[in-house]
Amino acid sequence: xxxxxxxxxxxxxxxxxxxxxxxxxxxxxxxxxxxxxxxxxxxxxxxxxxxxxxxxxxxxxxxxxxxxxxxxxxxxxxxxxxxxxxxxxxxxxxxxxxxxxxxxxxxxxxxxxxxxxxxxxxxxxxxxxxxxxxxxxxxxxxxxxxxx
Numbered sequence: 561x562x563x564x565x566x567x568x569x570x571x572x573x574x575x576x577x578x579x580x581x582x583x584x585x586x587x588x589x590x591x592x593x594x595x596x597x598x599x600x601x602x603x604x605x606x607x608x609x610x611x612x613x614x615x616x617x618x619x620x621x622x623x624x625x626x627x628x629x630x631x632x633x634x635x636x637x638x639x640x641x642x643x644x645x646x647x648x649x650x651x652x653x654x655x656x657x658x659x660x661x662x663x664x665x666x667x668x669x670x671x672x673x674x675x676x677x678x679x680x681x682x683x684x685x686x687x688x689x690x691x692x693x694x695x696x697x698x699x700x701x702x703x704x705x706x707x708x
Contacts, residue, residue, distance in 0.1 A: 627640070
């Protein structure tokens with residue numbers, strides 16, 4: 561009897577369910593998929609649109625921007641081209657600039673404005689001028705920088 565009980569104990573150990581999942585094959589599959597995507601990603605080029613050409617198409621006229629110069633001492637001047645094509649330059653305060661931009665936005669609604677500030681001017685001054693321009697209805701405001 562003692563021998564039969566030990567054999568039944570040995571059999572119950574071998575029949576126990578295995579609770580571990582082998583994840584190595586899943587990792588192998590993921591690595592293969594990663595390699596496939598890494599190889600094919602550069603080969604997939606973004607679609608390039610070939611535009612049709614028209615013989616009589618005129619280039620679109622771009623209005624020259626109004627340039628607001630903010631100097632290191634805080635004074636501002638505005639440079640713009642009038643309707644005759646002549647370049648005008650005027651010294652202005654911030655209140656004068658608001659009035660000028662309001663009048664200019666009514667006559668030239670799509671004209672961009674570029675801010676050219678000295679690099680020593682405080683960031684707050686530039687942002688105040690930019691917010692004033694946006695509040696006066698200027699749709700496109702940019703910053704002029706010098707390339708290195």
